[in-house]
Amino acid sequence: METDPRLALDLAGIKMRNPLIAASGCYGFGFDYLPWVDPRDWGAIALKGMTLKPRAGNPPPRLAETPSGLLNAIGLQNPGIDYFLEAIRPRLGELGCPVIANIAGESVEEYRELAAILDRVAEVSAVEINISCPNVRRGGISFGQDPATVEKLVGAVRRVYRGPLIVKLSLEAGDIAAVARAAESGGADILSLINTLKGMVIDVHSRRPLLGNITGGLSGPAIRPVAVRAVWEVAGAVSLPLIGMGGIASAEDALQFILAGAAAVAVGTANFVHPHVAREICRGLQRYLDEQGMGHYSELIGAARG
Amino acid sequence: MERKAEIAHRCLLLDKSEIARGWHLFELEAPLLACAEPGQFVHLRTGCSSDPLLRRPISIHYADAAAGRIRLLVQVSGRGTALLARSSPGEELDLLGPFGRGFPFLDEAAPALFVAGGIGMAPLFFAAAQRQRAGLPFEFILGGRSSAFLPPEEYFLDHGFAPLTATEDGSRGLRGLATALLEKRLAEANRPGRIHACGPMPMLTRVVELARAAGVPLHLSLESRMACGVGACLGCAVPVKVQGNIEYRRVCRDGPVFDGEAVCIGN
Numbered sequence: 001m002e003t004d005p006r007l008a009l010d011l012a013g014i015k016m017r018n019p020l021i022a023a024s025g026c027y028g029f030g031f032d033y034l035p036w037v038d039p040r041d042w043g044a045i046a047l048k049g050m051t052l053k054p055r056a057g058n059p060p061p062r063l064a065e066t067p068s069g070l071l072n073a074i075g076l077q078n079p080g081i082d083y084f085l086e087a088i089r090p091r092l093g094e095l096g097c098p099v100i101a102n103i104a105g106e107s108v109e110e111y112r113e114l115a116a117i118l119d120r121v122a123e124v125s126a127v128e129i130n131i132s133c134p135n136v137r138r139g140g141i142s143f144g145q146d147p148a149t150v151e152k153l154v155g156a157v158r159r160v161y162r163g164p165l166i167v168k169l170s171l172e173a174g175d176i177a178a179v180a181r182a183a184e185s186g187g188a189d190i191l192s193l194i195n196t197l198k199g200m201v202i203d204v205h206s207r208r209p210l211l212g213n214i215t216g217g218l219s220g221p222a223i224r225p226v227a228v229r230a231v232w233e234v235a236g237a238v239s240l241p242l243i244g245m246g247g248i249a250s251a252e253d254a255l256q257f258i259l260a261g262a263a264a265v266a267v268g269t270a271n272f273v274h275p276h277v278a279r280e281i282c283r284g285l286q287r288y289l290d291e292q293g294m295g296h297y298s299e300l301i302g303a304a305r306g
Numbered sequence: 307m308e309r310k311a312e313i314a315h316r317c318l319l320l321d322k323s324e325i326a327r328g329w330h331l332f333e334l335e336a337p338l339l340a341c342a343e344p345g346q347f348v349h350l351r352t353g354c355s356s357d358p359l360l361r362r363p364i365s366i367h368y369a370d371a372a373a374g375r376i377r378l379l380v381q382v383s384g385r386g387t388a389l390l391a392r393s394s395p396g397e398e399l400d401l402l403g404p405f406g407r408g409f410p411f412l413d414e415a416a417p418a419l420f421v422a423g424g425i426g427m428a429p430l431f432f433a434a435a436q437r438q439r440a441g442l443p444f445e446f447i448l449g450g451r452s453s454a455f456l457p458p459e460e461y462f463l464d465h466g467f468a469p470l471t472a473t474e475d476g477s478r479g480l481r482g483l484a485t486a487l488l489e490k491r492l493a494e495a496n497r498p499g500r501i502h503a504c505g506p507m508p509m510l511t512r513v514v515e516l517a518r519a520a521g522v523p524l525h526l527s528l529e530s531r532m533a534c535g536v537g538a539c540l541g542c543a544v545p546v547k548v549q550g551n552i553e554y555r556r557v558c559r560d561g562p563v564f565d566g567e568a569v570c571i572g573n
């Protein structure tokens with residue numbers, strides 16, 4: 001798709017053709033859609049969450065469809081940072097768009113170590129720290145809930161990573177605004193939200209939880225109003241740029257997040273239904289700008305806040 | 307950069323008929339999908355709203371490259387497939403694909419044996435039809451609940467072959483399971499060169515045991531719940547044996563057809 005200067009942005013140092021990001025965990029390491037979808041349709045691609053050591057992931061079933069939603073319990077299956085450096089990093093240039101590495105750890109030390117390694121990886125434009133994955137027992141969500149811990153964690157990563165640092169928030173934290181402020185004081189450059197919401201489905205025939213992991217993370221249109229509300233709240237609490245996500249499937253959905261205060265938006269689950277969703281949302285945003293006679297989409301950021 | 311392949315296809319539904327109880331045969335105009343290989347699948351939407359949200363994986367049941375047409379055979383088993391069964395000729399279906407790795411060695415000279423349980427016959431029929439056209443030897447074992455729940459014998463004869471059938475109630479062929487036919491067949495002296503199987507898990511478990519005992523190479527088409535269908539979400543993972551270790555592989559991208567030795571079925 002043609003680059004439209006009205007959609008281009010510099011997101012705290014990430015130079016993006018448009019404000020759309022492929023959400024972590026929904027786009028592999030960027031290559032799975034390559035035979036069919038031009039990765040340059042995206043402003044940036046967030047890679048599958050990575051850990052220091054390889055992780056096998058959770059036992060199947062890992063997916064359950066819910067009304068307008070998807071419950072997943074992948075369990076951060078990933079080949080580990082060494083494999084990433086050896087086998088994936090050399091290919092990232094093929095994507096032709098900025099790449100965001102998403103990391104998860106079980107201790108502050110693990111996050112710090114991962115970030116220090118990625119600081120030396122030129123192919124990675126930004127690091128997103130996932131403090132909110134609902135599908136791993138240790139780490140993940142427990143980090144995301146307590147403001148003091150979040151500030152300490154973000155501070156530790158900040159000291160070793162010089163590029164744009166994104167902190168991904170969860171709504172499982174009782175007070176998401178407090179956690180957002182903690183991430184800001186810790187030294188985050190950008191906040192992204194929301195991660196999936198913890199849920200479960202029970203199979204009434206087997207009388208057992210449907211997912212192998214018992215619980216999973218809910219994504220898709222079902223969580224969109226909750227996610228818009230979260231962006232609205234966090235935009236009022238911090239001055240950092242936000243990446244909004246949760247159920248975005250159309251330009252109108254993306255606009256809701258932007259109007260609530262997001263500078264960029266990420267799209268996850270909708271890729272599974274519409275692989276050309278990035279291109280379509282960009283076209284929709286262009287049409288909206290045409291209709292409104294606007295020079296740049298950024299005029300819309302937070303515009304609903306009055 | 308130009309993308310090499312199309313992923314999304316809007317395909318005209320030319321014809322639809324119920325060829326067995328609850329089994330709907332869809333004939334689609336799909337020139338770009340008609341080059342698909344047996345064992346590959348399409349990922350299709352069952353409605354146009356966000357509920358049901360996800361696409362459904364359905365095997366390519368037959369492809370006629372010259373006519374630019376494909377067939378799907380869909381068994382109603384839940385909400386999405388019930389919605390599909392309500393579509394009518396003249397409508398367009400929204401498909402992604404073709405995805406996955408199909409049955410290997412379909413062009414080898416050694417005789418092949420196909421073992422199908424119920425709707426598992428959908429992809430195997432395509433594989434058998436391909437060997438039939440190429441004049442390569444094969445046998446087809448088909449198991450089902452009852453004759454009414456299987457396509458009529460003419461359906462197979464139209465493509466030049468007659469399956470060896472077993473039904474649980476004895477209404478067609480042997481009374482019993484497809485695996486009983488397989489066991490009998492493998493007891494004979496002239497063993498097939500290779501077995502390809504698709505069907506419910508209990509059947510596959512028995513097929514794995516029998517093929518291993520007979521020392522015949524086996525390929526299985528597996529099912530799993532899917533989201534993306536292209537390998538990006540890791541949602542469809544199944545455990546497989548890789549050099550003595552158990553690792554997860556994606557049914558959508560690494561399969562759906564797996565080596566019988568690698569799958570974690572049986573012992």
Ligand SMILES: Cc1cc2nc3c(=O)[nH]c(=O)nc-3n(C[C@H](O)[C@H](O)[C@H](O)COP(=O)(O)OP(=O)(O)OC[C@H]3O[C@@H](n4cnc5c(N)ncnc54)[C@H](O)[C@@H]3O)c2cc1C
Pocket residue numbers: 065347358360361362363364365366367379380381382383384385386387388425428429528529530531532557562
């Ligand atoms: C590679 C592959 C090829 C297939 N080929 C065929 C075919 O040719 N003909 C046919 O009739 N069926 C086929 N299936 C099974 C078919 O995908 C399911 O029957 C269908 O997804 C059920 O959807 P539903 O909405 O009717 O059921 P629901 O139970 O309402 O579905 C709920 C969710 O579970 C998933 N699901 C339920 N059962 C299955 C299953 N058996 N396999 C995978 N996902 C499931 C659905 O996709 C959906 O996400 C195939 C499955 C796979 C993995």
Ligand SMILES: Cc1cc2nc3c(=O)[nH]c(=O)nc-3n(C[C@H](O)[C@H](O)[C@H](O)COP(=O)(O)O)c2cc1C
Pocket residue numbers: 023024025026048049050070072074076102130133168194195196218219220221223245246247248266267268269270539541
């Ligand atoms: C299958 C799947 C895997 C995911 N894996 C990760 C992950 O590894 N790291 C992460 O930060 N978020 C992960 N997420 C969350 C998404 O990035 C996103 O926050 C969430 O799905 C909401 O957006 P959506 O409704 O557009 O999908 C995953 C989501 C899905 C559906």
Ligand code: FES
Pocket residue numbers: 531532533534535536537538539540541542543556557558559
């Ligand atoms: S369905 Fe997404 S990886 Fe297979």
